[in-house]
Amino acid sequence: MIHPKQIRTRFAPSPTGMMHIGNLRTALYEFLVARSENGKFILRIEDTDRGRLVEGSVDVIFRTLKDVGLSHDEGPDIGGGFGPYIQSMRKDIYAPYAHQLVKEGKAYYCFCTRERLDSLRNASSDPDISNAGYDRHCRNLTSSDIQTRIDSCEPFVIRQKMPLSGHTTFTDAVFGEITVDNNELEDQILLKSDGFPTYNFANVIDDHLMDITHVVRGSEYLSSTPKYNLLYEAFGWEIPEYVHLPLIMGRNEDGSVSKLSKRHGATGFDDLVRDGYLKEAIINYIALLGWCPADNTEIMSVRDMISKFRISGISKSPAVFDYDKLRWFNSEYIKALPHEDFCEMIRNYLESVNTSGALNTSMIAELIQTRISQLTEVPEMISFFRDLPEYSTDLFEHKKMKTTQQLSLLHLQEILPSLESLNDWSLTSIHDFLISYALKKEIKNGQIMWPIRTALSGQPSSPGGAVELMHILGKSESVRRIEKAIILLDNTITE
C-alpha cells in the first residue's frame, strides 16, 4: 500500500538505563520503515516517568544510535519542526488536552488516594472486580463535589473514560486484526498529580503532534493499543499505522524458551560490545530477530537492510536470541575486517604479549583473525606468546600425527643443534628446514611439526603451527622452549 503522506516514524526510548537489545531492535525497525520509503526517522525522549530516570542514559541512547549508524532526522540534539523532542520539555502541552477531554465528558478527575488504590490492587485477585486495578470510583462525581475538592487543593489525576460496552478493533501490520471488549479496558490515568502525563497519554499526543504515520513498538504494547485508539477517536485524530514487533526470547538450559533476560546472557548493547562483539555484527544479528528479507540474505550492512526492508517481512512469532548464531555473525565480521583495522582493534592485547618488543604482532593478528568469534577470546589465545604455560607432556602424544612422548623427545633432541645453527629465520627457510629433516629421517612431517608446535605453545591447540610459531617467537625463544620440552619429556619418560 502506498501511504499518501510522507512516512514518519519515531524511536521513543525512556532514559532508564542501558540500551536493551529489544529497544535497539525497535529503533532499527523504526529507522528501516522510514528509510526504506524515503521517510523521516525521529528521536523522542520519553522522560515523563521521573522516578525511573537514570542519569547518563540519554547519552547512551545518542551514542548507541550513532555507533550502529541509525541517524535520525529530527531529535533533541538536532531539532526539527516538531520540537521540543524531550517530553519533560513539552510538559505544558499535555494538560490542556487532558482538560479538553474532561470538558467533553471523555475523561474525569479522580481524587483516589494511593492507599485506596493500593488496597484495590491487593483485592484485584477477586474475579468479581473487573478492569483490574481501578474501580471507577470517581467516574460519576458531581461537578460541585469536584469543584470543592479542587478548591481545597486535593491532589487529583485525570483518567480516561472507557466505554462500558462494545468492543474496539484495530489492524496491526504484523499481528493482523485485534479486537478487545471495552469493558476490559481500565480507566487509565492520562495526567498524573504532578502534572506530568503518563506514557499512555503523552505518546498519543506526541505521535499526533509530530505527524507520526507508523508506530513501531514491542508487542507488549498490543494490549494497550485499543486505549490509545479510543484517545485518537476522542480527539477526532487519524490513527497511525501500527507495527508491533514479536517478543524476543532466550533459550533456557532445558531447551524451553522464556522472555530474554540476563540469565540467558548479555541483553544490553554495551554489554555485548564488552563481550567482544562488533557493533556491525550486533546490529546485523538484531535485524533478523523477527525480520527476514525476501532473498534470505543474512550478512547485511544497515545500508543493505534499507534496500531490502519490507514491513511484510516481519514475523509475529517470537524470535529466539541465539548467542551461537551471534557468535557466527561476529566471526564473519571479524574475518571481513581489513587487517590493519583488526590489528588496531586488538592493539592492547597484542602489546600486552609483546613485552620484549620482538614479536611479529601483525602476524599474530593474521593468525587469529580467522580463528575467533569474540574479541574477548584473544587474550587467552595469545597469552602463550608471552609466557609459556605449565603443561603436561601428554600433549606430545597425538595419534593422527603419529607421535608419542618418546618419539617427540628423540626428534626434538636430534633437531636442536641444526636448528640452532639455522640463520635464515624466514617462514620459507624454517618450513624447508623442518620438511627436509622429516625427509631425511623418513618420518611424517607431523612427527616433527607436532612436537615443535607443542613445545613452543604448551597448549593442545594454537593459532599457527610449528613454522609460524617459530617465526614469531624468534630463534632464541624457540630454542629455549624446545630445550625446556626436552627436559620435561626426559623427566617424565625416565620417571
Ligand code: GLU
Ligand atoms: N517510552 C516507551 C519505551 O521506552 C516507548 C514505547 C513506544 O515506542 O511507544 O518503552
